Structures are given as structure tokens and as C-alpha cells.
Amino acid sequence: MYTQALNSPEEGSLAEDAVRASRFQARIDAEERIEPNDWMPAAYRKTLVRQISQHAHSEIVGMLPEGNWITRAPSLRRKAALLAKVQDECGHGLYLYAAAETLGASREELVDAMLAGKAKYSSIFNYPTLTWADIGVIGWLVDGAAIMNQIPLCRCSYGPYARAMIRVCKEESFHQRQGYEIMLTLCRGTAEQKAMAQDALNRWWWPVLMMFGPPDQASQHSDTSTKWKIKRFSNDELRQKFIDATVPQAQYLGLTIPDPEMTQDEQGHWRHGPIDWNEFKQVLAGNGPCNRDRLAARRKAHADGAWVREAAAAYAEKRARRQMAQAAE
């Protein structure tokens, strides 16, 4: 569904071939794309594997909160649309694992790290989907925030990631419109439906703002990602863009942003009140409302499917052996 600026500290780069490193940086500066077989600094590779795999994990874990409503969607049209959407997220995950594999990491090792709780995924999916309106809000705001994060990634210096993002962004913007349309239907519906929409906005608003990562002044992030043109805008810049785009949409719906301090400044920007960064820290540390449930669900699917994957491998091996034997006859 989207990537999150988690701001893990960069490792200091090892003593690399200085000539190749400066040639590499010159290509980045010239806006050239780096491709899998090109030389790249080890730290660049490592940063990308981490970011792309976190992004992939987020897509896969992100299937769970929305999947929670597939069997209860309120109409056949909504059921089909939601199922197709969650299926898209799965496709994004697969696509991103494939992008990470171009950097020499295997999907198995990346997934294992996630299941072991060693790799991160987006904090937003550690919140529960309690009502149908949550499905609307996730499309509208969570996918909306994802698009803000991902549009700049379409120009990321690493070719396979940038190209993956182009396709992903197209689908995400469709999801975002779909989510907004769910909200519009709720807000034009009965008083009960409108209350459901407002309640969902109240619960998701602050966690969505946290999706952009810690504020710039508190960020321990080095500027390597910026220098490498993996990251093109700061967390606060993206958050502000998102808020400015979203406030008028909420007004159109007739919903209230749950931030009494929200005011519009002279430049027309909507300025938000203080974000509870302690909550963000807690969710990242594993203490969000659903962290344990999400990991448990992924672990269960993985463990329950082990015999199926083993059977598929065993059958493929048997078949190859039979074909060899036949060819030898």
C-alpha cells in the first residue's frame, strides 16, 4: 500500500572505490536511472533493500485490515471492488519483492525477517478496522497518504523501484477515488451512516499523519537518501502537502477534522496541532492495537501453508526427474 519514512540511521559507507563512487554520484546527479547490473555503493543497495522490502511487507500486512471486511461488505458491488483492491495490494507486494530481488535479496529471507518481527512495515496497519466506514477512510486517507509518498518515488534513482511505483501509483489513485466515493455515499446517507464516517475519520486522522514519519527537526536521518535521489521531499513537506489536499475534501464531505487547532495560514496552508509522537513510537515498538494480531495472522498463513509449498517443490522435483529419465530412454 505504501512506504513509510522510518528514519533508521544510515550505516557509514565502507571504503569503496572512490572513482566508481564519484561516477555513480554523477549519474544520479544527471538524473540517470541505476539498473540492477550497474555498480552501486553497498550502502545504496542496503538502503534500497530495506526500503523496498518494508514497502512490500506493508502491502502484504495491509491486506489484513481491509481483508477484515471482504466477507461483510455491504453490497455485491462493494464486495467485488474491495476484493479487487486487496488483490491489487497483494500484486504490489509481489512486484516489490521482485524489485528487491533485483538487488540480490531473496523473497524468502525478506519474508522470514518480517515474520520474525525483525523487519518493519507501515505503522498504520496496526490499527483495527471496526466499521465499514474504515474501508472508506483507508482508501481516501491511507491510500491518499501513500500516493503523496509514492509519486516522488516514481522518479527514484533505482530503475526497477521507480518503474514499479509508476504502476503502483496508478492503482493507488484508483483506490483513493474509490475510498472517497465510499465516504461520499456514507455522508449523503442516513444520520447513522454519517456518524459512522465521522467516527472513522476521528480514529484514523492522527495515525495517517504519522505515516509520513517523524518531524524533520527530530529526524536523525542522514541526507544520504536525498543525495541518492531515493527521497526527494522531507517528511514534513509531504505531510503538509497531504493536509492541504485533504482538508477541502473533508469540508466537501461535511466532516470535521478532529484537530481543534487546525488553522489556515496566510499562504493558504492548513497547519495542524501537535501530533502525539509517543503513540507513533509505541506502535513502532510493537505496542499498537493490532501489532500482535497482524504478525500472528501472517505467521499462521505462512505456517499453515508450509506443507503446500513443500508439496509443490516435491512434485516439481519428481516431475523434473521423470522428464530426465524419459529423455535418457
Add this chain to the structure above:
Amino acid sequence: MTAPSIIVSETPLVLYTLRRADDALILGHRLSEWCGHAPMLEEDMALSNMALDLIGQARELYGYAAKVEGRGNDEDKLAYLRDVRQYRNLLLVERPNGDFAHTMVRQLFYAAFADLYWRGMMGSTDATLAAIAAKSEKESAYHLRHASEWVIRLGDGTDESHARVQVAVDDLWAYTGEMFGADDAERGLIDAGVAIDPTMLLPEWLSIVSHVAREATLTLPENDWMQQGGRDGRHSEHLGHLLSELQYMQRSFPGATW
């Protein structure tokens, strides 16, 4: 306040269409339960895809049933506001997903039938049913290929997978006979060329399933006792739970638009 069930005027064509619509919806719903929980991401994709095909078939069939009935019902009322006794699907499709072997065997049994059935229905004298059949046949052909490949892989895979898929075959076999039945209400439609005679499909179905079982090193059960009742609304205990989930929103918020 909860929304009450609707009353459907089940003329032979309405009933016939509803039965197929219910098959598609219930199996689509079951497959959708896998989304996010499948043994590998590729299967999350594939099972969701097949669920979408089936839900799409159900929508077209419900739409047609509502039109033929002509009493102001629509796809959502038919899906969400009929209780368990009003549902007309085969017992096979409401069987719980169980493990992946159960799901794949259920898919094999149903898709092998559906593919033959829809191919035959392409020649229906009812233009709408013939058009739905043309689309559904393509989808069923893929579902059959997918399920056959998996049953073979599991049957001829490891000892564990072989044992699991054999149990699934044994468990689900008794629900296959119902696919080939036709009651008096359907006889008239068969005579008029609107419907095909499902009993005619049995030999070819058996040949397809036996071929897959042979490849998979599985044994088909000797027991020929077949469970019946779904077509008349006599279901297993499982369907009520499925419907309480499926219908929760429409039942809880009467008259709301979503």
C-alpha cells in the same frame, strides 16, 4: 431494527437462475475468505481472482433473476435479504474451506462440473443465460485447470500432502451427486431448451475427475451415497454462519444505500 427477508416469487426460471446465482456467490464468498491467508502470495492472487469471477457471475445471474421476477428486487436484495432456507445453492459450495487441499478438491469437483455445464448452456434458447454462459465457461475452464494442477501436485507431492488431499476427496465426494440432479421445476425448462439436462454431464465429469485422480495417485471413493437438499434450502449448519457474516450490514441497517 433489522431488515426482514424478502419474499421471492420462485417461478421455474427465477428459481433456476437463483440456484446458479447462489452457487456462484457462496463459492465466491468461500474463496474470498482466503484473501490474505493463502499458502503463498500467488495463491492469494489466484483465489481472489476466481472469487471475483464467481461474484461477477452471481451478480449477472441475480440481476437476471430479479428482472424475470419483476417485483422490484435487485442483486443485493436477493443476496442479502434471503435467509438460509431461501438459499438454493449446492451443498458442495458451502463446505468450509478447510485446509488448502479441501479448497482445491472442492474447486476441482465444482469447476469440472461448471465448465461442462456452462459450455452446454451456451446453446440455451434463453439469450441472457446463453450470454452469461459464454463468459462463465471461459472462467470455469481456467478454474478447472488451476484446481486440477493443484490436486495433482498435492496428490503426487509429499506423503503429508497426499494424505490431506485424499481425506479431502473422501470428505467431499458425497456432495458431488447433487450437481447432476434436476427436479420437476427444471424438467420443463430442459424440455424447452432453456436449460440443459445435468444428468448428461455426469459421464464426462467422471472421466475428467478420474483422470486427475489417477495423475494425482488418488483413489475415488466407492461409496455412492449422495447428500441432497441444497436446491430446496435444506442446507448444512455451515451456511447460516456464512450468511450471518455476508448479510450483517444489510440486515443491521435496513434500507441504507452503500
